[in-house]
Amino acid sequence: MLPYSLENDYLNKKCVLFIGAGISSRVVRDDGTRLPGWYSFVNELVEYGFTHNAIEVETRRDLDKMIKENKLIAVAQLVIDELKEAEFQNFLSEIFYNVKPNDAIYPLICQMYFRAIITTNFDTLIEDAFQMFASRKIKTWTQQEVRENLAQMDEQFLLKLHGTYERQGTVILGLQGYLKNIYKNDIVSRIMETLLISNSFLFIGYGLNDPDFNNLLDHINVISENNNRIHYLAVERGKISDVEKKYLKKHRNIAVLEYDNLTGFHEGLLDILEELKKKKAL
Template sequence: MIEWSPDLIQTIARRRCVIVIGAGVSKNSINDNGKRPDTWEEFLRQCSQEINDKACIEDLLQKKDYLTACDVIKKKLTKDVFIDKVQLEYQRAGYKSADIHSHIYNLDAPIIISPNFDQIYDNYASQTSAGTVIIKDHTSQDTANYLLGGDTRLIIKSHGSANNPEQLIFTRRDYAEARTKYVLFYEILKSLALTHTFLFLGCGTDDPDIRMLFEDIQFAHGRLPFHYMTLPSGEVHCDVLDIAKESMRIRFIEYSAEDGHKELTDSLEDLVIKVEQYRTDELRDSLKW
């Protein structure tokens, strides 16, 4: 079981934590056919099966240059075919929510950021909250209106959703275009990283947005509070983690990936209990939110 930092528990309890849920969270879901959502790499490899001349794609995937590989695949398949595959995999597959989604929801974080194209957590949160959750993406012009606190729950789809495939951030070109067209959105992310603690769940250290955002902030602003990221033990070499820790100010929380990452799900359930205890024992009596 993960030993959660008291500082993190306190920050979540005070609703000063932004939770980022990546593909690893969606992997807990399953549909009626027993299928789980593809990761970025799995989806690109599946798409490449329909391409005859794919030596370049295989080389890019081997180097984990997923952005460029996606550009090449999209061009070879054509935009319409690629979009249909995105929607078939991430919108029409009928994935159901899992226990991990309820634990994340029960942490009562004011802001959830999801780079996932699927809507698994979005649908769960909307249904559980009777439709009161606000969902915005990188193209939204009024996201800042929902950052003022209170009881608002905001979900930010940082790469877009499969139900609006024309606006997905998936390729290297998409990333470059988004940073130019949606400057305000990236300023909002930067502001959140300066004022909130981020907890990354099911994310990787190689996400382009994560690396650029936190490296920019670290070198521009110097000493800042640490953020947190859960990772399966041994997934990333310790030397790489040391560099990421210094350049991105992220503390890594390792756990066992055995039995379908069960330790992470169980630990999040334990975190919910600890956060609720803090809110009851500390905040209610002192009223110091």
């Protein structure tokens, strides 16, 4: 069963959906491989930098070691520093161009109503899905475009918090990008703070070792210091210990929603969304 508070917020259109890389990695590309999650994405970025002579053998070894130590944001920043702008844009396009929302979770999300959808993913799968499966389009902005669209924030919108791959100038992938475009972006902070006042957040496609998720939690904690509203993280059953759950609830205001993953394709996540979708107001 889902928590009553989550059901109630969803029914009252006071639930914001956060979508992480784990959702994009459900999608199959034309060559039969899946889109990379955050860990695989950084590995592919390092490989690209190495094969394009942007990083040397010894540096590659150091970066591989840093990846094993989960220093993914630092690794991404170091590789980006060495790539030319055109090379980085080409890397992004090689991964994300012409990828289609061919997983069942996308039409399901389009059939639901969330106050807003926020993603840290660079792909265009969510907005493409709304074009394909929804009776309505969704207003879509990157973190750089929200200022000029503040007047439309009362409607449902998709915020691409880390940018979109087709426009490299919007993409946030390193420490400096996070600092400049998220933490020091007063408009983004104001929007997040406004949403936090009256909405619960539901995180899907994130893990506890995901730097995107941890950066989001840090940012949310800073701007919601006196707000005790509970938010929700959907994770595979058994991936988080009871001690970690207790910590998340007490210090992060995050309640864990566990789901089964018997097939390896996280089918239980769809069950959570389906259950939420079926809820009707009394």
